[in-house]
Amino acid sequence: MTVGENEAVEAFERLGLTSYEAKVFIALHRLEAGTARDVARITDVPRSQVYTVAESLEERGLLEIQQSSPIRYRPVSLEEAQETLQERFERERDRAFEYVDDVKHESAGEETQEDIWTVRGRDRVDDRVVDLLSSGEERIVFGTRLPELVTERIERTLEERAASGATVLAVSRADRVRDRLDSLEGVVIDLPPPSRESDQRSGRIVIADDDAILLSVVDDDGGETAIWSSGSLFASVLVQLIEAGEEVAASSETE
Template identity: 75%
Template sequence: MSVDENDAIEAFERLGLTSYEAKVFIALQRLGSGTARDVARIADVPRSQVYSVAERLENRGLLDVQQASPIRYRPVSLEKAQRTLEDRFDRECERALTYVEQVRNESTGEETQEDIWTVRGRERVDDRVVNLLSSADERIVFGTRLSELVVDPIERCLEEQANEGTAVVVMSQNDSVRNRLGSIEGVCTDAPPSHHEGDRRSGRIVIVDDDGVLLSVIDDDGGETAIWSSGSRFASVLIQLIEVSTQTPE
């Protein structure tokens, strides 16, 4: 990886150093050791600023000071500098996360947030469908009108769940989808009511047990966007609404 001085300075800044501190540290690495005048000569740092910057670097453990006349500065080794910066990062990270954990533990729990997530992109929706199907304990309802949305990992997951005794129902207006998945032992198939025949936007529907649900739509550009929820009141209510809407009117 090719890194120039500007890249290095920006990296030091992300590690907590100021621009001047990074420039002085780099200059001293070039010099080996030097006075404030030596540093100012090769670094874009005013000589008057070098003294205070060097003092901060000494406090950080990144350089040593020789009390001579004039004062000379020597950087610590790169190995020691790396350990110093890593230790500093670890301390700051621990301090920040300790506070976040404290705030989280202080939560009263009076409010609960329903987890409703959005997934965009066909492959990501594929992964989420498989993940939901794999979590089923008792029953699965899988539906799609598009045969291309029945990818091999989904078919294998349905077969594995059916073999383990999970009740699996496939809903589709598409004969090829019903025939393909209906050939799996233990998988039942059905067609949705006729009032769904005009649907041209739906993608996939997944219901897992009574608390996991995914609904996707096909975007105008042919992509797929899904919302899903698991273990929430939202999921339970949406499942009830879906099941009512898919019942055949008497």
Template identity: 80%
Template sequence: MSTDETEAVDAFERLGLTSYEAKVFIALHRLGSGTARDVARITDVPRSQVYSVAESLEERGLLEVQQSNPIRYRPVSVEEARETLEKRFEHERERAFDYVDRVSEESVGEETQEDIWTVRGRDRVDDRVVDLLSSAEDRIVFGTRLPALVTDEIEATLRNRATAGVSVLAVSRTGAVRERLESLEGVECELPPDHHGDDQRSGRIVIVDDDGILLSVVDDDGGETAIWSSGSRFASVLIQLIRASTQTPA
């Protein structure tokens, strides 16, 4: 097989076909129509296997069978096949995620040991920060030294939570960050403790109420890695330690 055909077979496998099904389907499109012998002649699928593979493809709606002697097979059009596979993929996706939803709803809610989670990548950390901020009901502390880490969505979330009556404190040594966040109604800004002044690896800190926290560092390549926890004993203890060391008001 050529490299292109190998990649096409691999792609069909990812869509749910077997390797033999993909090869037979491609072969029939090359032939237009053909018998099991014709298919076996141009593929590595044994003739004895072509019959069962063709039967499976017929059940999938990807080929038609002519009851002749010998039996001939004809593939459906590319557009019809694409639509059939898309519908099948959508159906299987919904079935899979519906089951996961049910399992999640049936969870007994027992405490697990995985209270601390790691998130890597700037976009994923952004999303996690927004999720944590959005859950705040009483108090938020948000800190960063880098203006790029205050995204428009984070700014909007801080503004919305402040408008909803949540106490929002922004902490930064960077003038551009303080200026941006001070402009938000209901958001107060403070300088961090002096002993944090030489920190060149810190990314963001987020404290939400008394049980949610995220801490991130900037990697050597400019990316970002964060640990976070919410609703755990670890989060509560770490928040208390941070407040004690920084004298962050309760």
């Protein structure tokens, strides 16, 4: 592949050089050695800027300065330049990732970062639903009002968790959904609270044990967006709030 000068300059910039530094370095390799006037003649770097740029390149170990009149500059060999830039890159890389590794383990006092995630798209929500259902060891709740949101993978996972000994509860008011879920071995069917009868936006709900939850909504165009959390205080509290709300609704219905 043939690389043009502009591409080479951009590549040097990504390695940490300025545009002028890259152009002066390239020009000096064309000249093998030269003065500021020589460099300015074959680049768009102003002669007045060549002196400052050359000093910077010397500090980087990429050229040598001959104290003559006029001052002359000579670049280091390509092999030496490659080694110098590589060492610098590795040094800066190590410094950056060392810092990230340190702060990753720092305590933020009494505050904790809760993992609350958003996932968009029917297929991606499907995958997350199956993952959360599979993680439930003692108790699983799955609910939806839409038959198309009950996939074969979800049905299979619900049966597998029931067979493993987990309590599996499927919740829906839609007859088609209830019929499908009722045919699953070991899955118990229940109705959602009456307060949700007019709901036209909800997608799916998943609760796995007491610390994993997913809630999704269906957009006007049929797309699905979900928030989910697992193993977090947020998930535990939200599960408790949902279940407390359902108990209150069920109590009101019987009164």
